[in-house]
Amino acid sequence: MSQPIMKLFAVIVLLFAILVGFTSRWSVFEAKALRDNSLNKRPLFAALHVKRGEILAADGSALARSVRGPGGTYRRTYPTGSLFGHPVGYANLALQQLSGLERFRNDELSGQTNELDSIVTQLQGKRQAGNTVRTTLDPQAQRVATQQLEAAGGAGAVVALDPRTGAVRTMVSTPGYDPDQIGRRGVFAQLNAPGSGSPLLDRVTQATYPPGSTFKVLTAAAAIDSGRYTPDSTINGDSPKTISGVPLRNDGGQSYGDISLTTALTYSVNTVFAQVGVALGKGTMADYMQRFGFYRKPPLDYPADQRIASGERAANGRLLAPASPLIDVGRMAIGQDKLTVTPLQMAMVAAAVANGGTLMKPHLTDRVVDPDGRTVKTIAPVVDSHVMQPGTASQLTQMMRHVVEEGTGTAVQLPGIDVAGKTGTAEVGAPGSGLTQPWFIAFAPAAAPRVAIAVTVERSQGGFGGTVAAPIARAVLQTLLR
Amino acid sequence: MSARNRELLGLVPASLLVTAGFAAVFIQRGSLSNVSLTYGAIFLGLCVAAHVFLRVALPYADPYLFPLVAVLACFGLVMVYRIDATLARQQAQWFVVGLGLFVATIVFVRDYRKLEQYRYTIAAASLALLVLPRLPGIGAQVNGAYLGVRIPGVFVFQPTEFAKIGIVVFLASYLRDTRQVLVTGARRLLGVTLPPLKHFGPLLVIWGIAMLLLVVIRDLGSSLMFFGAFLALLYVATARFSFVLIGLLLFGLGAWYLGTHVPHVHDRVTVWMDPLNAHRYPTTGYQIANSLFAQADGGLLGRGFGEAMLSTPGGGPLLPAPQTDTIYAVIVNEVGLAGAIAVLLTYLLVVQRGFKVALLARDSFSTLLAVGLSSVFALQVFVIVGGVVNVIPLTGVTLPFISYGGSSLLANFVLLALLLLVSDRARRPA
Numbered sequence: 001m002s003q004p005i006m007k008l009f010a011v012i013v014l015l016f017a018i019l020v021g022f023t024s025r026w027s028v029f030e031a032k033a034l035r036d037n038s039l040n041k042r043p044l045f046a047a048l049h050v051k052r053g054e055i056l057a058a059d060g061s062a063l064a065r066s067v068r069g070p071g072g073t074y075r076r077t078y079p080t081g082s083l084f085g086h087p088v089g090y091a092n093l094a095l096q097q098l099s100g101l102e103r104f105r106n107d108e109l110s111g112q113t114n115e116l117d118s119i120v121t122q123l124q125g126k127r128q129a130g131n132t133v134r135t136t137l138d139p140q141a142q143r144v145a146t147q148q149l150e151a152a153g154g155a156g157a158v159v160a161l162d163p164r165t166g167a168v169r170t171m172v173s174t175p176g177y178d179p180d181q182i183g184r185r186g187v188f189a190q191l192n193a194p195g196s197g198s199p200l201l202d203r204v205t206q207a208t209y210p211p212g213s214t215f216k217v218l219t220a221a222a223a224i225d226s227g228r229y230t231p232d233s234t235i236n237g238d239s240p241k242t243i244s245g246v247p248l249r250n251d252g253g254q255s256y257g258d259i260s261l262t263t264a265l266t267y268s269v270n271t272v273f274a275q276v277g278v279a280l281g282k283g284t285m286a287d288y289m290q291r292f293g294f295y296r297k298p299p300l301d302y303p304a305d306q307r308i309a310s311g312e313r314a315a316n317g318r319l320l321a322p323a324s325p326l327i328d329v330g331r332m333a334i335g336q337d338k339l340t341v342t343p344l345q346m347a348m349v350a351a352a353v354a355n356g357g358t359l360m361k362p363h364l365t366d367r368v369v370d371p372d373g374r375t376v377k378t379i380a381p382v383v384d385s386h387v388m389q390p391g392t393a394s395q396l397t398q399m400m401r402h403v404v405e406e407g408t409g410t411a412v413q414l415p416g417i418d419v420a421g422k423t424g425t426a427e428v429g430a431p432g433s434g435l436t437q438p439w440f441i442a443f444a445p446a447a448a449p450r451v452a453i454a455v456t457v458e459r460s461q462g463g464f465g466g467t468v469a470a471p472i473a474r475a476v477l478q479t480l481l482r
Numbered sequence: 483m484s485a486r487n488r489e490l491l492g493l494v495p496a497s498l499l500v501t502a503g504f505a506a507v508f509i510q511r512g513s514l515s516n517v518s519l520t521y522g523a524i525f526l527g528l529c530v531a532a533h534v535f536l537r538v539a540l541p542y543a544d545p546y547l548f549p550l551v552a553v554l555a556c557f558g559l560v561m562v563y564r565i566d567a568t569l570a571r572q573q574a575q576w577f578v579v580g581l582g583l584f585v586a587t588i589v590f591v592r593d594y595r596k597l598e599q600y601r602y603t604i605a606a607a608s609l610a611l612l613v614l615p616r617l618p619g620i621g622a623q624v625n626g627a628y629l630g631v632r633i634p635g636v637f638v639f640q641p642t643e644f645a646k647i648g649i650v651v652f653l654a655s656y657l658r659d660t661r662q663v664l665v666t667g668a669r670r671l672l673g674v675t676l677p678p679l680k681h682f683g684p685l686l687v688i689w690g691i692a693m694l695l696l697v698v699i700r701d702l703g704s705s706l707m708f709f710g711a712f713l714a715l716l717y718v719a720t721a722r723f724s725f726v727l728i729g730l731l732l733f734g735l736g737a738w739y740l741g742t743h744v745p746h747v748h749d750r751v752t753v754w755m756d757p758l759n760a761h762r763y764p765t766t767g768y769q770i771a772n773s774l775f776a777q778a779d780g781g782l783l784g785r786g787f788g789e790a791m792l793s794t795p796g797g798g799p800l801l802p803a804p805q806t807d808t809i810y811a812v813i814v815n816e817v818g819l820a821g822a823i824a825v826l827l828t829y830l831l832v833v834q835r836g837f838k839v840a841l842l843a844r845d846s847f848s849t850l851l852a853v854g855l856s857s858v859f860a861l862q863v864f865v866i867v868g869g870v871v872n873v874i875p876l877t878g879v880t881l882p883f884i885s886y887g888g889s890s891l892l893a894n895f896v897l898l899a900l901l902l903l904v905s906d907r908a909r910r911p912a
Contacts, residue, residue: 001718001719001721001840001846001849001850002841003721004717004718004721005718005837005840005841005849005853007717008714008717008718008837008853008857009833009834009837012830012833012857012860012864013830015860015864015868016826016829016830016860016863016864018868018873019826019863019864019867019868019871019873020822020823020826022868022871022872022873023777023814023819023822023823023826023867023871024819025871026774026777026778026814026871026872027777027778027780027781027782027814027818027819027822028781028782028819030778031777031778031779031781032778034774034775034777034778035775035778035779037758037775038760039758039760039763039771039775040771040775040778041794041800042775042776042779042791042800045791045794045795045800046791048795073795094795
């Protein structure tokens with residue numbers, strides 16, 4: 001019987017080899033796919049046991065931190081409540097809901113910078129701990145902007161950049177929400193309910209508003225930088241003018257006669273800029289829009305699906321091709337037509353002019369610091385695009401100073417500081433409803449800009465950029481330039 | 483070196499393993515005390531006691547079987563302790579009782595060949611044991627399978643664990659009688675060698691019983707284990723592969739029918755074919771999917787003792803039945819592929835020693851008994867590990883000597899005692 005016994009043993013060895021093969025398959029060869037499987041909640045639960053890094057404001061104060069919870073897990077708290085709800089976002093790990101910086105910097109915050117580092121940490125016997133993310137956000141200005149927006153009537157956005165580096169100094173969207181409450185039962189549904197005012201929508205990066213006359217800054221940049229116009233070029237500013245076969249009026253139907261481009265910007269003369277837009281054509285306008293960042297998601301260390309591109313949009317919400325026959329370039333040049341923008345995009349327009357024509361990539365993160373206090377990553381200023389020549393930028397700066405000194409933006413004047421800016425008041429809602437979208441974009445000090453800002457308020461009852469948005473910009477500028 | 487001295491030496495790594503294992507678990511919990519040494523010392527004491535007994539009772543028995551089993555048992559104890567300290571204390575008590583039963587078996591079944599005289603009694607008793615869980619009032623259904631008998635206040639007794647030994651004893655004895663006739667009376671039909679009908683009849687009955695088991699206890703794994711052991715014995719007894727083939731075909735046919743007609747078995751089969759199905763994940767697929775996720779979490783070298791995640795932060799089970807059915811997944815999670823292979827190799831060594839005993843045995847019954855016991859042991863490992871790694875549908879069989887469970891530990895100690903008895907007779911100088 002010894003022959004069959006040997007063969008039987010060979011069969012059993014084979015069976016065990018199959019077991020070894022399958023164990024290898026799950027534990028090694030297909031381990032990564034299994035770890036990434038959406039049904040696999042282990043990485044998620046493991047994350048609850050990791051002390052997530054803090055998120056700090058520019059001054060080092062905590063915007064988000066983890067405190068010990070039950071059973072060796074950690075709980076996320078947001079000491080500043082709703083104040084930084086939008087830029088910081090929330091991390092509800094148990095439900096795998098993350099947004100904002102919490103989501104974009106999740107790898108750093110959870111300490112999973114890379115697989116190899118994690119393994120080395122494990123071998124050293126250290127507990128995995130998250131890195132701290134220090135932002136460029138200024139709590140004081142954030143507070144001022146929030147208060148001002150809420151006082152102005154509710155929904156709106158303020159975003160301020162350092163034009164030299166792209167650092168985001170202020171990022172406020174109202175109405176806000178308290179990330180501390182987001183994990184509670186029913187809160188999420190409540191925040192998304194109709195009539196809640198969409199507090200989870202980050203209006204800085206996700207809302208698309210008609211830019212109104214603030215867009216004339218871009219048209220002026222294209223006009224001068226293309227060499228077709230100078231600030232002193234005279235254009236007839238009578239009202240009405242027929243643009244694309246339809247009469248276009250100035251505000252209040254006022255006729256200005258032959259005026260310079262500077263004067264036209266100072267008093268926001270629609271007919272002049274519409275003619276300039278038509279003269280430049282769709283090609284040139286599209287070229288400059290793309291240089292400023294239109295038609296692509298604005299670069300920001302922020303989740304991609306929480307950023308939206310600016311540009312002409314069809315009725316179904318899709319971006320139109322820059323050369324589409326559906327575009328009325330004359331009306332687009334004054335911020336009308338089907339043009340929609342995010343406040344961040346308009347802040348980038350102001351920042352590009354402020355920085356001598358060079359647009360820096362906006363960023364919220366200043367640096368990432370490991371638990372031992374070592375800086376593991378510094379976000380260096382990165383050029384996004386060269387929008388216009390420095391000469392164009394300085395000429396445009398002078399023009400925008402006139403707006404504040406004597407034009408529509410006088411409400412933003414600050415004692416001892418030159419502000420360059422541009423107002424905008426887009427009509428929204430049904431014709432005759434009197435609902436407007438007031439805007440103000442600006443930078444200061446005009447000679448050596450340190451802050452570029454965009455402010456807008458949603459559905460104002462008859463407010464103007466110069467009366468509603470400019471005072472908010474002024475308060476925030478004052479705080480940031482203190 | 484004499485056999486018994488080699489055995490004594492073999493116990494040293496087992497004690498070191500249990501001490502180191504407990505120490506690792508304690509360190510992970512942040513409270514290293516001399517308790518780990520105490521556990522190691524008690525364990526070593528028990529094993530040495532058993533060894534001294536073997537020295538007297540079975541001086542010629544295989545020297546490696548007992549230390550190998552001791553390694554498995556102590557590893558199991560550490561794993562169970564790591565999963566649930568209370569269960570580990572019970573398991574340690576069962577270990578003591580198991581050693582007692584081990585000694586008792588060796589003392590009372592000294593001449594194991596007498597078992598042949600009682601083969602039909604043993605067969606009947608084994609079948610009765612198998613049907614027990616279906617009896618109303620005492621049967622316990624676990625995950626749809628009828629594998630346990632609830633003895634109120636004491637524990638859930640798993641009769642299949644003991645039945646497997648009885649069935650092997652019966653088959654070894656029956657085949658010793660009929661193997662000659664089965665071979666010589668065989669006829670060839672259509673190129674297939676068929677056993678004579680007169681003797682094939684009883685084998686058909688056994689097949690029928692295996693199928694009945696599937697229906698009665700509703701457990702594919704146990705049936706596979708029993709029927710596999712039967713086929714292994716049939717093959718060794720007759721050296722006719724065609725018999726095995728016929729048997730496998732018949733079993734496959736029956737398994738297919740039941741897999742498509744018994745809902746509980748059908749569930750297991752569908753989950754087996756697509757373990758990561760999102761639709762079935764929350765219900766029938768949860769255990770196997772999380773078993774695979776646990777293994778993926780372990781990787782090559784594992785997370786370390788005590789580091790595997792067994793429950794959700796909310797306290798719910800992340801890996802259901804970690805101390806019994808899915809303990810192999812916990813092993814892969816904590817000691818990795820490397821550790822799991824070591825465990826499988828230890829089992830394979832036990833089986834190898836068992837087969838060695840069979841080869842050395844001087845009479846057919848002894849050979850068949852050793853083959854049967856080793857095969858059923860190997861198949862039990864294959865069925866449960868195969869289930870956990872999704873080679874076959876997952877079923878509720880224990881991992882011998884490692885899984886938590888009194889019945890399993892006791893029955894496997896009896897199995898070990900029988901193997902050692904056969905071994906002692908085989909190696910005794912004439």
